[in-house]
Amino acid sequence: MDIKTKLLSTAESLFDRHGFNATGMDRLTxxxxxxSRTLYKHASSKNSLIAQVLKERDSRFLRRLEVHSINALFDALEDWMRVESCRGCLFLRAYGETGGDTSEIAEVVLAHKDGLREKIQEIVRTETGGVDDRALAEQILILFEGATAVAVYRGAGVVATARDAAVALLEKARS
Known part of the structure; x- marks a missing residue:
């Protein structure tokens, strides 16, 4: 594993477990x-490091969501939680801890959330025979994000309930 990969992996793990504010640069090094010289060579600041970690996580997460059905979308979420964690959305946690005021972090967070919304809209179009039902996509997005939040205290099994609700909404839209 190269130095940058090791840094990003370590930082992601610490940020996920302890939070962004509670994870100092000394703890990271x-x-x-x-x-610290090597760390700053690869990340000019803590905010830069946070943004890099989030970009890497975005790439990994969206690769996992390369699916074409609502069932598969929620299966991918449940699998992610079982492998990665049920500590909530790291993007929303970063946004919350920085108050959305740190532009390089906010941009990554919003790009991730836009990508997720677009992916769900694409699946809804596929599942409804090409209908661009943005309201349905928004409802499924809320179920997806809600399952991520509730899993923090109830576990990954809650994803099945969100999946069932999303499938019911989809079936209603088809009829």
Missing amino acids: NAAEMS
């Missing part, structure tokens, strides 16, 4: 077993 110790956990990544690198000097």
Whole structure:
């Protein structure tokens, strides 16, 4: 594993487990077993590092969502939670901890959320025979995001309930 990959992986793990504000640069350098000079060579600031971590996570998460049905979408979410964690959405946590005021972080968060919304709209179009039902896509997005939030205290099994609600909405839209 190269140095940058190790840094991003370590930072993501610490940010996910402890939060962004509670994870200081000293903790990062110790956990990544690198000097602060090396850390700053790969990330000019903590905000830059947070943005890089979120971009990498976005790429991994959206690859997991390369699916074409509502059932598969929620299956992918449940699988993500079982493999990665049920600690809530790291993007929303970053946005919340920074108040949305740090532009380089806010841009990554909003781009991720736009990508997720677009993916759900694409699946809804596929599942409804080409109908661009943005209201339905928004409802499914809310179920998806809600399942992510509720899983924090109820576990990944709640995704099945959200999936059932999304499928019911989709079936209603088809009729």
